[in-house]
């Protein structure tokens with residue numbers, strides 16, 4: 448039986464392990480944490496991410512974990528519309544959706560099939576060679592397989608060993624996320640939208656209502672972004688800082704911040720890989736190592752595409768590996784993976800850089816140019832036109 452070791456049980460690792468286990472691979476999933484646990488945040492699944500998940504498992508538990516993403520439009524801090532909410536009438540393809548990460552992780556774990564899960568296993572070494580099967584180890588145990596999938600995130604140990612040219616660097620932004628559980632979500636006066644996106648000079652705030660079934664019984668997810676580095680202060684101080692930065696912004700921004708508890712805040716410096724790895728494939732004996740998810744192409748969250756791309760990676764691998772047996776066929780299949788994924792990730796990175804300029808815009812002229820650009824970009828994000836980011840389908 449073909450064997451695979453997947454390193455890392457984030458969204459990339461869970462989706463890939465499940466996909467391989469359901470298509471005749473014996474899979475071992477290694478996670479350094481003592482248990483598989485989602486961060487207490489949420490994720491937007493754009494049409495490409497949904498198509499990838501559908502191709503991985505059309506009847507998978509993941510679909511019940513999502514709810515439709517309401518389009519709340521884009522506003523200025525004073526509440527003026529930059530782009531009013533639009534209906535999706537006439538749009539084609541799957542609609543964007545949102546999921547609480549705890550629900551999505553639970554669903555991906557439920558879809559792992561016969562995967563052997565080993566938690567508390569931190570991969571510190573990786574072995575490749577012309578004649579030997581690839582292997583990973585934690586300094587005590589070495590695990591060999593036909594295929595090693597590195598899904599160990601932006602600080603991937605496997606990538607550091609095989610593609611040291613790709614380095615994680617700061618993107619010049621910090622982000623804060625939180626989910627306010629349903630029972631604490633504010634009631635707003637009629638006509639006031641609870642969700643939507645607001646762009647200030649160097650600041651961005653997005654609020655998204657979660658479906659009633661979500662962990663915490665509905666609730667609202669928000670993400671704030673500011674230019675600058677991650678803050679060193681305790682969570683309560685950072686929350687107070689956010690309240691100061693976003694004070695005077697239209698409702699419900701201030702209200703959501705004041706309803707958030709410090710222990711709900713997930714702050715982080717935004718980082719990316721620069722440059723991207725030269726290849727995502729490292730042949731070894733009859734198989735090899737591949738990079739997926741943030742280990743392969745971590746980028747800032749401006750387009751909300753990191754997890755969607757991870758699901759695309761998993762769907763592409765599944766399709767290429769369906770009939771590949773160890774030896775020439777498997778080597779060719781994993782080489783095909785880099786050929787398909789590199790141009791795709793390069794496209795998304797390019798679009799993401801454009802969005803980064805939009806988020807970073809400061810000064811009168813830059814803000815005017817931003818507002819003009821937004822009118823052009825927003826309908827694409829809704830999937831009405833052939834947008835190069837959302838317009839992706841799994842290989843046959």
Ligand SMILES: Cc1cc2nc3c(=O)[nH]c(=O)nc-3n(C[C@H](O)[C@H](O)[C@H](O)COP(=O)(O)OP(=O)(O)OC[C@H]3O[C@@H](n4cnc5c(N)ncnc54)[C@H](O)[C@@H]3O)c2cc1C
Nearest residue numbers: 455457458459479491570600740741748751752753754755
């Ligand atoms: C603010 C923000 C908002 C975002 N919003 C969206 C969005 O709306 N839509 C979207 O698609 N994307 C979004 N993203 C991006 C998305 O969160 C990431 O791309 C995604 O989580 C990456 O998943 P991953 O599995 O590749 O990596 P990770 O989630 O980092 O998982 C890596 C796993 O590997 C384990 N691990 C690490 N090292 C080792 C080791 N040596 N041995 C064993 N295990 C190891 C870790 O413990 C972890 O479990 C957002 C990101 C941010 C920062």
